Amino acid sequence: MHTVPSPSDTAQRPDRAFTAPAVVASCVGFVLIGALQSLYGPALPALRSEYGLSPSGAGLALSAHFVGGVTGVLGFDRAFGRIGNRALLGVSYALMALGSTAFAFSPDWPLALLGALVTGFGFGGIDYGLNQLFATGFGRRSPAMLNILNAHFGIGAIAGPALVGLLGADRYPAVFTAFAVLAALLLIPLGGVRDRTPGPADNRPAGTADDPTSxxxxxxxxxxxxxxxxxxxxxxxxxxxxxxxxxxxxxxxxxxxxxxxxxxxxxxxxxxxxxxxxxxxxxxxxxxxxxxxxxxxxxxxxxxxxxxxxxxxxxxxxxxxxxxxxxxxxxxxxxxxxxxxxxxxxxxxxxxxxxxxxxxxxxxxxxxxxxxxxxxxxxxxxxxxxxxxxxxxxxxxxxxx
Incomplete structure (x- = not known):
C-alpha cells in the first residue's frame, strides 16, 4: 500500500524521521514503557490481596507483559514497511492504553492477565518501532539519539515504582489509568513522524563493505x-x-x-x-x-x-x-x-x-x-x-x- 507523503513529511529534512516535537513525544513514550514494565512488581502485594493470589500467580502479570512484548516485537516487525510508521506507532499506543485500562479495572484475574498481555503487545511495538526509526532517522547522530531515547526508558523505570510507593500499592489502578491516558495522548504528536523512511540497505553503492551482495x-x-x-x-x-x-x-x-x-x-x-x-x-x-x-x-x-x-x-x-x-x-x-x-x-x-x-x-x-x-x-x-x-x-x- 502506497501512502502519499503529508506536508509534515516533506517539511522535514530528507535524512530525518522526526520533527522536534515528535522527538520529545518519542522520549515520553519511552518513559511510559519503562514505567509500565516496572509497575507490576510494586503492585504485587495489592494484586495478591485483591485477587487472592499466590506469589507465583501474581508474578504471571509480568510474565504476560513480557510474552506480549516479544510477540509485539516480532508481529510488528512483519508489518514494518508494509504499513506507515504512524500507523504502527499509533496501534501500539492504542494497545497500551487499552491493556492498561483493562488491567486497572479487571473484575477477575484472567481478564487482568489479558490486559497485561495486550499492554505488552503495545510495549513491544513501541520498543521495536522507535528503536528502528531512531537507528536510521538521524544520520550519523543516530547512535547518540538512540542512547538518549533509551535513557528515558530508565527514567520511567525509576519513576514508576516511586509513584506507586508514594500513592500506595492499593492505588495501582489509578497509576495504570494515568499511564493509559498518557498513551492515548501520545497519539496526537504522531503527525510529526515521517510515514516512510529509507531501509537500512537503501542508497548504498554495490560492492561496499555493508552491501548485502558483498x-x-x-x-x-x-x-x-x-x-x-x-x-x-x-x-x-x-x-x-x-x-x-x-x-x-x-x-x-x-x-x-x-x-x-x-x-x-x-x-x-x-x-x-x-x-x-x-x-x-x-x-x-x-x-x-x-x-x-x-x-x-x-x-x-x-x-x-x-x-x-x-x-x-x-x-x-x-x-x-x-x-x-x-x-x-x-x-x-x-x-x-x-x-x-x-x-x-x-x-x-x-x-x-x-x-x-x-x-x-x-x-x-x-x-x-x-x-x-x-x-x-x-x-x-x-x-x-x-x-x-x-x-x-x-x-x-x-x-x-
Whole structure:
C-alpha cells in the first residue's frame, strides 16, 4: 500500500524521521514503557490481596507483559514497511492504553492477565518501532539519539515504582489509568513522524563493505548469531544485577535498606550512562564504545567480589553497561543489512534474556552460594567481551571516527 507523503513529511529534512516535537513525544513514550514494565512488581502485594493470589500467580502479570512484548516485537516487525510508521506507532499506543485500562479495572484475574498481555503487545511495538526509526532517522547522530531515547526508558523505570510507593500499592489502578491516558495522548504528536523512511540497505553503492551482495553477506547468519548472543548476555547481566544485587549485598553484611538503596543507584547510573555516552558516539565508533563498555562491566563485576567495594562496583556496572543496547543497533544494521528482521530478533532476544536471567542465575546460585553472584555475572560479561571482539574483527570496524 502506497501512502502519499503529508506536508509534515516533506517539511522535514530528507535524512530525518522526526520533527522536534515528535522527538520529545518519542522520549515520553519511552518513559511510559519503562514505567509500565516496572509497575507490576510494586503492585504485587495489592494484586495478591485483591485477587487472592499466590506469589507465583501474581508474578504471571509480568510474565504476560513480557510474552506480549516479544510477540509485539516480532508481529510488528512483519508489518514494518508494509504499513506507515504512524500507523504502527499509533496501534501500539492504542494497545497500551487499552491493556492498561483493562488491567486497572479487571473484575477477575484472567481478564487482568489479558490486559497485561495486550499492554505488552503495545510495549513491544513501541520498543521495536522507535528503536528502528531512531537507528536510521538521524544520520550519523543516530547512535547518540538512540542512547538518549533509551535513557528515558530508565527514567520511567525509576519513576514508576516511586509513584506507586508514594500513592500506595492499593492505588495501582489509578497509576495504570494515568499511564493509559498518557498513551492515548501520545497519539496526537504522531503527525510529526515521517510515514516512510529509507531501509537500512537503501542508497548504498554495490560492492561496499555493508552491501548485502558483498562477501560479508555470506557471513550474515554468523554475524546475526553473535549479535543475538551479545544482546542476550548483556541483558542477562543487566537484569541479573538488578535482581540479585540486594541479596548479594545482604549476604556480605549490608543492611536491607542499604542494599535496596544501592540497587536504586545501579538503575540510576544505567540511566545516567546513556545520557553521558551520547556525545561520545559522535567521536567514536559503536564497536569501540561497546568494547570499552564490556571491559568496564567485567572489571566492575570482578571488583564486586570484594564486599567493601561491592556497592560502588555495581554502580559502575550500571554506568558501563548502559550504552550497549542502544549503541549496538546501528552497528547491527550496517553489519547485517541483508537481514531485514535483524533488529527485531535482537530486541526480542534481549527481552528473553531479561526473563530468563532470574531463574537461570537462581539455579546457578543454588549450586554454589549467593556470594558467587559477581563471579557468575563476570563470566557472562566475559562472554559479552568475546562476542564484541569477534564482531569487531568480522566487520572490520575502525576504532574511531
Amino acid at each position: 562477501s560479508r553477506g555470506s557471513r550474515a547468519p554468523a554475524l546475526l548469531a553473535a549479535f543475538v548472543a551479545l544482546y542476550v548476555l548483556h541483558v542477562a547481566v543487566e537484569a541479573g544485577v538488578g535482581g540479585w544485587e540486594p541479596t548479594h549485598l545482604e549476604a556480605v553484611g549490608y543492611s536491607t535498606a542499604f542494599a535496596a538503596s544501592a540497587t536504586s543507584v545501579y538503575w540510576l547510573m544505567l540511566t545516567l550512562g546513556r545520557f553521558l555516552v551520547a556525545p561520545l558516539t559522535l567521536r567514536w565508533s559503536e564497536p569501540a564504545i561497546i568494547a570499552v563498555s564490556c571491559a568496564g562491566m567485567a572489571c566492575c563485576l570482578l571488583a564486586a567480589v570484594l564486599p567493601g567495594l561491592a556497592p560502588y562496583a555495581y554502580a559502575g556496572v550500571g554506568l558501563f553497561i548502559a550504552p550497549i543496547f542502544p549503541t549496538g543497533l546501528p552497528w547491527l544494521r550496517r553489519a547485517v543489512p541483508a537481514a531485514r528482521r535483524a533488529g527485531a530478533l535482537v530486541i526480542a532476544a534481549s527481552m528473553v534474556g531479561g526473563v530468563a536471567a532470574g531463574p537461570v542465575l537462581g539455579k546457578a546460585i543454588e549450586l554454589f552460594e549467593v556470594r558467587t553472584v559477581p563471579a557468575v555475572l563476570f563470566a557472562l560479561a566475559g562472554a559479552c567481551q568475546a562476542a564484541t571482539w569477534w564482531l569487531t574483527r568480522a566487520t572490520r570496524a575502525p576504532l574511531g571516527r
